[in-house]
Every structure is written in structure tokens, then in C-alpha cells.
Amino acid sequence: MNSLFQRLYQLLSSKDRNQQEDYLTEIFAEVLVKEGMLGDFLNKLTDINVSPTNLREVTTQKTYAKKDAHLTDSRPDMMIRFSEGDKHHVLFIENKLGTGEGHQQLQRYADHLRSYEADGCRTHLVYITKAYEPKKKSEIVQNGNNASFDQVRWYQIYNWLKGHQSELINIILEYMEEIQLNDSRRFLPQDMYAIQHMERLIRMMDACMDGPVEDIVTKLFNRSTGWTNRFAQLKESYRYMKQNDQGNYSVINFGFYITDEEYPTACIMFEINPKCPNRPGLIKAMREFIVSNEGWSSEDMDDNTAWSNIYYEKSLLNFLSTDDHIESIQAFFIDRLNELYKLKQQHPEFNWKSKEIGVST
Incomplete structure (x- = not known):
């Protein structure tokens, strides 16, 4: 406990x-x-x-x-x-x-x-x-x-x-x-192992977000994804994610969260800036979205000073039984991106600033 x-x-x-x-x-x-x-x-x-x-x-x-x-x-x-x-x-x-x-x-x-x-x-x-x-x-x-x-x-x-x-x-x-405030100032054997395999872990996490995931993001949301200093994210926000700016004060993030639980999570998140001029209408659309799409949750929807978001996360424990972990995590991201694309399709009035191409299944 x-x-x-x-x-x-x-x-x-x-x-x-x-x-x-x-x-x-x-x-x-x-x-x-x-x-x-x-x-x-x-x-x-x-x-x-x-x-x-x-x-x-x-x-x-x-x-x-x-x-x-x-x-x-x-x-x-x-x-x-x-x-x-x-x-x-x-x-x-x-x-x-x-x-x-x-x-x-x-x-x-x-x-x-x-x-x-x-x-x-x-x-x-x-x-x-x-x-x-x-x-x-x-x-x-x-x-x-x-x-x-x-x-x-x-x-x-x-x-x-x-x-x-x-x-x-x-x-x-x-x-x-x-909450890891005890910094022992001493390296443990598992720390040494992690350091030795750090480059491999980074390549695997990157692979989960690249390839077919990058392709579907570009196809559905028409903007290539970018890194927002992934190592600063790890240090300051306990996450490792790629970002897709929708150009209308909204952002799609997808990648990994380090949580209080034993395993990190794969997570996809749609956020809107507190300065978004269409914020009230977009918040309403986001609320309707999570009601009709099982598994999605929300944060800070009532705080006008915060970045409000809807997100879907899944523990990495759920992927360990599969033969190809990267492929399974990519499939998770692609499924969630297709679900999120519905929000964009149903609400073209929010000025997404991109030419629609169509959904890929």
C-alpha cells in the first residue's frame, strides 16, 4: 500500500x-x-x-x-x-x-x-x-x-x-x-544498467513515435511533428513526447509519461492554450468528445488560466505480452489519432489552418 x-x-x-x-x-x-x-x-x-x-x-x-x-x-x-x-x-x-x-x-x-x-x-x-x-x-x-x-x-x-x-x-x-526526493547521491546497479542502455531506450521510444505514427499524424493533421526539447520534458514534466501544433492555439502531444505507478504510460493528449479565442466552443466540443469516446479523460477544463486537455493513456504493462512492443504501441497511437481526428472533422469552424485530406484506417 x-x-x-x-x-x-x-x-x-x-x-x-x-x-x-x-x-x-x-x-x-x-x-x-x-x-x-x-x-x-x-x-x-x-x-x-x-x-x-x-x-x-x-x-x-x-x-x-x-x-x-x-x-x-x-x-x-x-x-x-x-x-x-x-x-x-x-x-x-x-x-x-x-x-x-x-x-x-x-x-x-x-x-x-x-x-x-x-x-x-x-x-x-x-x-x-x-x-x-x-x-x-x-x-x-x-x-x-x-x-x-x-x-x-x-x-x-x-x-x-x-x-x-x-x-x-x-x-x-x-x-x-x-516521489524521488531522497536522491541518495549514489549510483545503484540498476542505474548503471540504465545508463549503459540509455541510447537503445531512446531509439525504441523514438521508434514508437516515428514511422507509421508520424505518417498518420501528417496525413490527418497536415503538420509534421516536432520535438519540444524531449530531455527538458523528462526533467521538468516527467514526459517524453512529440508535438503537433494545430495552428489554432491547440496542440497534439503523444509519447510517454513517467507516473507514480510502477510502469510509465503511453499517452496521447490534445491541449488548448488558455489564450485560444475559440476556447469556450472548443472546450464544449472536447467534453462531448470524451462522452462519446470511451477511455478518454480530461484535465483543467474549468480553469481558464491553464492549458486544458483531453487525453488517453495506457500503461506499458499492457504491451509487454505482445511479440513486438514498438508495433503494438504504434498501433495504439494510430488508433487514438484516428479517434481524435473525429473532433477535427466534426468541428471545422475552429480554424485548424490546414487542408483536409481524409482519414486513413
């Missing part, structure tokens, strides 16, 4: 795949409110040296109205107020897993911390990431701001938590292992 946190996350993620950072923030906040944990975290993983602290407030996802020089409001993942003796401190923590920093995000947070300095508080900004993402303090803490700035990696937090024993922390450690 998956850990408690993993089961809870799976319930939440059925609506939105992008909530894991917020979810992890809430879990980590629960750790830091325990007696002595905040001071131990700061002393061992940052350059912020504090004596025993008196925790006054821990708030997550607090919104700060944009300043004149800012383009947007700011919402640090965590705001912590604490004191040591008569010294008062304010700490912002920003947590990232797959995505990078938003537009001047850390600089905006540092600007908001300056208002606390006017009240006599010592201020701090901690940036926690999964991947290595070096930042220069001089580019973040500006305009007379005196905030300290520290970067911490999630594998460091995992190793730090291993030095503390409690039922809650043991559950958190189990969850961090499940």
Missing part, C-alpha cells in the same frame, strides 16, 4: 497534476512547527544561525499585493515569524519541484521582506529545489534589502529528516522516497 501522503495526493491529483508543490509545502510546514525543528533546520541546512527560537506564526500561500515595480501579486509558499529573545525574524520559503522560478519571483519576495525590516525584523529567504538551480544573491536581494538568502535541495532535507525519529517523520520520509 502507498503511504498516507501518497494516497492523499493521488486523490488531489485526480483533478490537477500541478498541486504537488503546494501539497509538499503543507507537509513541510507541519514538520517545522514541531518543537525545535525550525531552529535545527536553519542551523544545519542554511547559514542562518539562531539560538532556541520561539515560533510565532507559520502561514502557507499568503498573498502580498503587488508593489509598484511588480507585474503581479506575490505568494510565497511559506511565511514564518519567529523570535529569539528580543530579536524578531520573518522567513519566506519558496518550494520548487519540477518548475523553475517565476518572473522575478524571488526578487519580488525579497522586496516584500523589506517592509518587515522597516518594523525592525531580521528577514530571510530560503529557496528549496529538487534540481540544481544556482541563484546569485546580488540579483535577488536588491534596493537596500538586508535579507539573507539561502538555497537548499530536497535531498538535503530528506537526509536531515533521517536524523529525527517520529511516526510523522517516518511517513514523510516514505512519501519523499516515493
Whole structure:
């Protein structure tokens, strides 16, 4: 059975795949409110040296109205107020897993911390990431701001938590292992095997999306497919896909998703940009499509700020019993592309910007 946190996350993620950072923030906040944990975290993983602290407030996802020089409001993942003796401190923590920093995000947070300095508080900004993402303090803490700035990696937090024993922390450690935040910093035998065969695996995945699949995409949707930096996709979005831009703020993606399950999935996805001028009508057509085509699901259909999509995915476990895995996966993609072509045929009003040729069976 998956850990408690993993089961809870799976319930939440059925609506939105992008909530894991917020979810992890809430879990980590629960750790830091325990007696002595905040001071131990700061002393061992940052350059912020504090004596025993008196925790006054821990708030997550607090919104700060944009300043004149800012383009947007700011919402640090965590705001912590604490004191040591008569010294008062304010700490912002920003947590990232797959995505990078938003537009001047850390600089905006540092600007908001300056208002606390006017009240006599010592201020701090901690940036926690999964991947290595070096930042220069001089580019973040500006305009007379005196905030300290520290970067911490999630594998460091995992190793730090291993030095503390409690039922809650043991559950958190189990969850961090499940979402691969435990980076052991040591290669395992299976890692060596994967590296040795990486080129072969890439060729096989590429073969699943090339040949007859590429032909049917070009025939039905009249635009050749392209790569959107497949290795960046693996690092940031846990997927390896080819993309077909339909030219009307909609995109077809097909390839592989690395999921929380034991096996990755073969997936085909039709997405529309939040800026799509025909978005309401296209969303309606997509809803009708998944009702009449079994196996298709949807995400973010009610969020006007997100890329909304319909998708069909199938675990690679389902292909392992066949004689030719690549041929079977290609057939899966071709079947789904023919189904998706119905959406384009039934709704020519959405300005697909391509000459129709006809369906190939």
C-alpha cells in the first residue's frame, strides 16, 4: 500500500497534476512547527544561525499585493515569524519541484521582506529545489534589502529528516522516497544498467513515435511533428513526447509519461492554450468528445488560466505480452489519432489552418 501522503495526493491529483508543490509545502510546514525543528533546520541546512527560537506564526500561500515595480501579486509558499529573545525574524520559503522560478519571483519576495525590516525584523529567504538551480544573491536581494538568502535541495532535507525519529517523520520520509526526493547521491546497479542502455531506450521510444505514427499524424493533421526539447520534458514534466501544433492555439502531444505507478504510460493528449479565442466552443466540443469516446479523460477544463486537455493513456504493462512492443504501441497511437481526428472533422469552424485530406484506417 502507498503511504498516507501518497494516497492523499493521488486523490488531489485526480483533478490537477500541478498541486504537488503546494501539497509538499503543507507537509513541510507541519514538520517545522514541531518543537525545535525550525531552529535545527536553519542551523544545519542554511547559514542562518539562531539560538532556541520561539515560533510565532507559520502561514502557507499568503498573498502580498503587488508593489509598484511588480507585474503581479506575490505568494510565497511559506511565511514564518519567529523570535529569539528580543530579536524578531520573518522567513519566506519558496518550494520548487519540477518548475523553475517565476518572473522575478524571488526578487519580488525579497522586496516584500523589506517592509518587515522597516518594523525592525531580521528577514530571510530560503529557496528549496529538487534540481540544481544556482541563484546569485546580488540579483535577488536588491534596493537596500538586508535579507539573507539561502538555497537548499530536497535531498538535503530528506537526509536531515533521517536524523529525527517520529511516526510523522517516518511517513514523510516514505512519501519523499516515493516521489524521488531522497536522491541518495549514489549510483545503484540498476542505474548503471540504465545508463549503459540509455541510447537503445531512446531509439525504441523514438521508434514508437516515428514511422507509421508520424505518417498518420501528417496525413490527418497536415503538420509534421516536432520535438519540444524531449530531455527538458523528462526533467521538468516527467514526459517524453512529440508535438503537433494545430495552428489554432491547440496542440497534439503523444509519447510517454513517467507516473507514480510502477510502469510509465503511453499517452496521447490534445491541449488548448488558455489564450485560444475559440476556447469556450472548443472546450464544449472536447467534453462531448470524451462522452462519446470511451477511455478518454480530461484535465483543467474549468480553469481558464491553464492549458486544458483531453487525453488517453495506457500503461506499458499492457504491451509487454505482445511479440513486438514498438508495433503494438504504434498501433495504439494510430488508433487514438484516428479517434481524435473525429473532433477535427466534426468541428471545422475552429480554424485548424490546414487542408483536409481524409482519414486513413
